[in-house]
Amino acid sequence: MRVELEKISKSFGPVQANRAISLAFEPGLIYGLLGENGAGKSTLMKILSGYQPADSGRILLDGAPQRFRSPLDALAAGVGMLYQDPLDLPPFTVLENYLLGRRGGLAIPRRRAAGELRELGARYGFEVHPHERIEDLSLGERQQLELLRLLSGGARLLILDEPTTGISAAQKELLFNSLRSLARDEGKTLILVSHKLDEVQELCNRAYVLRKGELAGEAELPCPNKRLVGLMFGQLPSRPARPRPEAGPPRLELRGAAVRSPRLRTQPTDLQVGAGEVLGLAGLEGSGQELLLRACAGLLPLAAGELYLSGVPQRRLDYLTARQLGVHYLAAGRLEEGLVSGMTLSEHMALVNPNGLFVDRAASKAQAAERIRQYQVVARPRSRVEELSGGNQQRFLFGLLPPDAQLILAEHPTRGLDLRSSDWIWGQLDERRKQGAAIVFLSAELDEILERSDRIAVFFAGRLSRVLPAGETSVDELGHLIGGGA
Amino acid sequence: MDANWIAIAASVLLQSSPLIIAVCGETLSERAGVVNLSLDGSLLLSALAGFVAAYFSSSLLLGFLAAAGVGALMALIVAFGSLALRQSQVAVGFVLTLLGDSLSAFLGQNFTRLPGPWVQRLPIPLLKDIPVLGPIFFNQDLVVYFSLVLVAVTTWWIFHTRPGLELRSAGERPEAAFARGVAVRRLRYWYAVLGGALVGIAGAAYSLDVKIGWAEGHTRGLGWIALAIVIFGGWSPLRGALGVLLFVATRSVISVVLQRSLGESSVVILNALPWLLMLGVLVVVGGRFSEQVLSRLPAALQRPFRGLLRAAPPAALGAELKEG
Ligand SMILES: Nc1ncnc2c1ncn2[C@@H]1O[C@H](COP(=O)(O)OP(=O)(O)OP(=O)(O)O)[C@@H](O)[C@H]1O
Numbered sequence: 001m002r003v004e005l006e007k008i009s010k011s012f013g014p015v016q017a018n019r020a021i022s023l024a025f026e027p028g029l030i031y032g033l034l035g036e037n038g039a040g041k042s043t044l045m046k047i048l049s050g051y052q053p054a055d056s057g058r059i060l061l062d063g064a065p066q067r068f069r070s071p072l073d074a075l076a077a078g079v080g081m082l083y084q085d086p087l088d089l090p091p092f093t094v095l096e097n098y099l100l101g102r103r104g105g106l107a108i109p110r111r112r113a114a115g116e117l118r119e120l121g122a123r124y125g126f127e128v129h130p131h132e133r134i135e136d137l138s139l140g141e142r143q144q145l146e147l148l149r150l151l152s153g154g155a156r157l158l159i160l161d162e163p164t165t166g167i168s169a170a171q172k173e174l175l176f177n178s179l180r181s182l183a184r185d186e187g188k189t190l191i192l193v194s195h196k197l198d199e200v201q202e203l204c205n206r207a208y209v210l211r212k213g214e215l216a217g218e219a220e221l222p223c224p225n226k227r228l229v230g231l232m233f234g235q236l237p238s239r240p241a242r243p244r245p246e247a248g249p250p251r252l253e254l255r256g257a258a259v260r261s262p263r264l265r266t267q268p269t270d271l272q273v274g275a276g277e278v279l280g281l282a283g284l285e286g287s288g289q290e291l292l293l294r295a296c297a298g299l300l301p302l303a304a305g306e307l308y309l310s311g312v313p314q315r316r317l318d319y320l321t322a323r324q325l326g327v328h329y330l331a332a333g334r335l336e337e338g339l340v341s342g343m344t345l346s347e348h349m350a351l352v353n354p355n356g357l358f359v360d361r362a363a364s365k366a367q368a369a370e371r372i373r374q375y376q377v378v379a380r381p382r383s384r385v386e387e388l389s390g391g392n393q394q395r396f397l398f399g400l401l402p403p404d405a406q407l408i409l410a411e412h413p414t415r416g417l418d419l420r421s422s423d424w425i426w427g428q429l430d431e432r433r434k435q436g437a438a439i440v441f442l443s444a445e446l447d448e449i450l451e452r453s454d455r456i457a458v459f460f461a462g463r464l465s466r467v468l469p470a471g472e473t474s475v476d477e478l479g480h481l482i483g484g485g486a
Numbered sequence: 487m488d489a490n491w492i493a494i495a496a497s498v499l500l501q502s503s504p505l506i507i508a509v510c511g512e513t514l515s516e517r518a519g520v521v522n523l524s525l526d527g528s529l530l531l532s533a534l535a536g537f538v539a540a541y542f543s544s545s546l547l548l549g550f551l552a553a554a555g556v557g558a559l560m561a562l563i564v565a566f567g568s569l570a571l572r573q574s575q576v577a578v579g580f581v582l583t584l585l586g587d588s589l590s591a592f593l594g595q596n597f598t599r600l601p602g603p604w605v606q607r608l609p610i611p612l613l614k615d616i617p618v619l620g621p622i623f624f625n626q627d628l629v630v631y632f633s634l635v636l637v638a639v640t641t642w643w644i645f646h647t648r649p650g651l652e653l654r655s656a657g658e659r660p661e662a663a664f665a666r667g668v669a670v671r672r673l674r675y676w677y678a679v680l681g682g683a684l685v686g687i688a689g690a691a692y693s694l695d696v697k698i699g700w701a702e703g704h705t706r707g708l709g710w711i712a713l714a715i716v717i718f719g720g721w722s723p724l725r726g727a728l729g730v731l732l733f734v735a736t737r738s739v740i741s742v743v744l745q746r747s748l749g750e751s752s753v754v755i756l757n758a759l760p761w762l763l764m765l766g767v768l769v770v771v772g773g774r775f776s777e778q779v780l781s782r783l784p785a786a787l788q789r790p791f792r793g794l795l796r797a798a799p800p801a802a803l804g805a806e807l808k809e810g
Pocket residue numbers: 012015016017035036037038039040041042043044378387388389390391392416
């Protein structure tokens with residue numbers, strides 16, 4: 001199916017997210033859609049998939065103009081989209097989630113549908129358990145299910161909005177293999193929205209680059225990364241080499257610490273992080289590193305062992321105490337844990353500065369404006385957080401970090417961020433580090449871990465299996481280790 | 487079983503039926519994401535409407551229809567206020583409660599303590615002769631039979647049918663439901679109005695059956711009880727109905743048995759007992775304790791039990807609907 005976008009424009013109030021964008025997609029090819037945070041990629045793709053209407057412009061499928069009133073309309077015409085957050089129903093079972101929106105009789109043919117779903121999974125190489133609940137699955141598994149749903153719904157154009165943020169390298173490999181065979185063997189058109197140039201180079205045949213709501217250019221892939229970066233940002237952001245200083249006195253120490261969750265119990269762990277040091281936690285999602293990080297923030301109780309902050313033992317550390325001791329935690333789920341959906345940026349400022357009983361609106365507005373400038377957030381003090389693009393949410397979340405942090409615990413600090421924003425975030429973290437903060441972060445990007453940490457702690461199946469200096473290992477070795485290799 | 491206990495059981499079932507109907511209605515509405523807080527006022531107003539319509543027409547059917555209409559109208563106002571005018575469901579519902587209460591007192595002035603028609607008993611041949619169960623379940627009236635069938639039908643509808651899937655999705659994550667082609671707005675209107683009509687029927691079930699006649703404040707308080715039981719029941723009609731039975735049964739047993747021995751004065755305190763019992767059940771069912779018990783069970787049994795106990799409200803309950 002040949003897909004054309006003709007002069008698509010869309011604004012949200014004063015923000016022009018898309019400005020007369022025209023693109024064409026040929027069958028059987030994989031396209032990359034690139035652009036910095038807030039460039040308008042998600043907006044354009046949501047228009048193409050019927051989630052929201054364009055202000056003006058046309059969508060043509062095989063030359064015929066279309067009017068999509070809902071994503072279901074679009075899917076019926078062969079356009080399916082995997083959203084940045086999978087649009088599924090967490091309390092439903094896999095089967096119910098699959099059946100919602102499919103036509104059929106009144107009663108639910110559970111047995112038959114379960115068989116159908118398993119078969120479909122087998123065909124695309126995914127393992128499916130129809131009676132599990134969506135909320136018990138990992139992000140990668142939820143994406144696979146959405147993909148299956150779209151394919152079974154007859155999608156011939158598949159749009160994937162940052163599908164690899166938050167999934168493991170192994171799941172990514174699985175996903176990419178299926179995507180390749182979809183394009184090659186079934187002649188489907190695929191659009192991959194991503195910030196990861198290497199991924200786009202590896203998977204895609206052609207790339208379109210958006211900048212500030214306009215089409216900045218296109219490129220046949222593979223091509224030099226430099227060219228894509230140039231199209232995205234106008235100029236190459238330079239990245240100063242980072243000195244690796246000596247670690248200062250210990251900020252965080254774990255002795256035989258173990259944490260328990262319904263799904264996993266970690267082995268007793270010993271770990272030390274000094275002032276000015278950056279420790280990266282590597283491991284497949286759910287290997288126990290998240291649990292330990294949360295325990296250090298006082299969000300989970302230790303099931304065993306001891307925790308020291310700046311040398312002081314902490315019994316029954318809770319989140320508020322931890323905050324007072326200068327421990328700051330940046331959650332991965334921005335809208336779930338970090339930011340309050342429905343509240344404006346000013347109101348967030350008022351939340352983190354609770355001075356007395358009354359909200360000083362003028363002051364918090366001024367602070368929000370200050371943060372917006374300082375952290376280069378594309379928004380206004382009275383924007384609600386859910387209106388911000390993913391990258392801008394992350395930047396703003398960062399702006400909420402108080403200046404006196406001693407220990408910063410970050411889950412996926414640059415998830416969903418473009419190159420320039422990630423560099424910027426790490427620049428900020430580096431500042432904090434120079435002022436004596438210790439930083440512990442976890443990331444699914446081995447590159448990021450290698451490049452940004454001083455030492456790396458590798459987790460496998462709930463156990464801290466190795467601690468290595470970042471200078472003495474490689475992506476290959478790390479990949480091997482997090483997969484359980486010795 | 488003692489004939490006395492059988493009589494008590496049958497009367498508990500009768501007393502429970504209007505609350506069961508109201509709980510089913512409100513559960514449907516809340517599952518779709520609309521919390522109809524006007525229940526207490528709705529019950530009063532529809533009880534009055536049902537009584538007045540039946541009184542003048544001498545037709546019970548007309549009475550129930552009028553009551554259903556009043557209940558549906560109240561729910562429609564809540565739904566319209568939130569879906570079209572973007573007002574808070576809680577605020578609109580609350581105001582309607584107060585309005586329904588005062589309006590029923592005002593309009594009902596001339597109808598207090600009048601003799602009116604009532605629903606006749608309708609024993610079911612053969613079934614009524616089954617020992618114990620017969621006299622409890624099958625020697626009742628149409629309202630009771632309706633409430634029992636309603637529990638079965640709504641439970642089946644919500645959890646085992648395709649429209650039920652759509653209903654739940656609208657209350658859980660309307661954006662996702664919209665993306666799958668569910669007409670969330672229309673669906674919320676329909677279920678809110680249907681739920682309201684059931685609440686209306688429950689109102690008439692009081693004035694025409696369980697608490698025959700009309701007086702000021704005739705059903706006052708019962709709407710709040712129904713709202714609480716919807717939560718207690720974890721938004722499942724079956725569990726909600728069990729909650730109603732538990733509530734009414736403890737109250738009856740207390741008043742029938744204990745009052746005899748303890749005298750009138752203790753009634754007030756004893757009236758609080760059903761609530762304490764419910765709180766106790768909630769704590770035991772939802773708390774850490776049940777999690778501990780569960781974790782001892784074999785893995786294969788844990789999932790179904792957890793599913794039974796898990797009772798989270800629909801995630802988008804009462805939330806504003808955003809334009810897609
Ligand atoms: N529903 C909305 N209401 C208001 N503004 C919006 C809305 N959706 C998007 N925007 C704005 O439109 C612009 C483009 O956003 P979009 O989400 O398309 O960016 P993006 O390229 O996907 O960025 P990212 O890489 O961070 O996901 C942003 O400035 C964003 O704040």
